[in-house]
Amino acid sequence: MESYLYTCQYCSKDYKPNRRKKQKYCSNSCRVRAFKIRNTENRNLPIKEDEKSKKLKIEKMSFAGVGNAAVGALAVNLATNLLTKEENKPATKKDLKNLMSSLKQRYYPILNIPIRRDGAKAHYDMETKNFIYLKNY
Template identity: 45%
Template sequence: MKETKYYTCEYCFKEYEPKRRRVQKYCSNSCRSSAFQLRKASQKNKDKSLPSIKSSEILQVPKTEKISAAGVGNAALGVLAVDAAKSLLTSRKNKPATKGDIDLLIEKLGGRYHFVKNLQPNIYGDYPFYDLMEGKIVYLKT
């Protein structure tokens, strides 16, 4: 006759019959993983408590960063070098348009208003023009 020894689960405190040769602490995998989660949470709460301060730490003054003229000069030279390299390596087609470029384009197109061919005149006989400054369609008498 086989004698069975019952153990008590360390998580849910129920009695169970072990399924392995060595001593089991938990009755099931769910109790084992729940106990691990509980230990992990209690460890986090322990870490959040106030840290102990050593007497040697109290006497130390935190170091402050100082701004020097050499550091500012180095940063300015670095920015200038990057901007110069960017302007040299970027082709003219890929550079952003400036207000001067837009004004030059308007002059080349022949003025502020550009005739729109695919729109019909309105009921008053005014023809549609695209206003390059405002960016919208206006109707003008010609």
């Protein structure tokens, strides 16, 4: 293997070659970048005269395009609302407000404890964190 340094043809850094034959680039990234530069230069072929005369069409925003976008968005929202089950829809501020107002109760009925002989039902008291029996009048 050769012991002296070569200069990278892309980044101009000195490097010691890893292969027996002479390398042109210090790394794979330099080799790939140089390849991309060479190929983009080859693609810039001279333009014919008839192509030069054609003007570039610049698209402008129109009311029809805006209308089409609005109708498309409306159709997607309508389809989403029709095809999504009620329990899978996201909660709204109104839903959260209703939930918070329902949680402000002090007593919650306990359903798995049977009713006493005097007709009192078991409830959980949110303030004292105990369960009590309340009679319904």
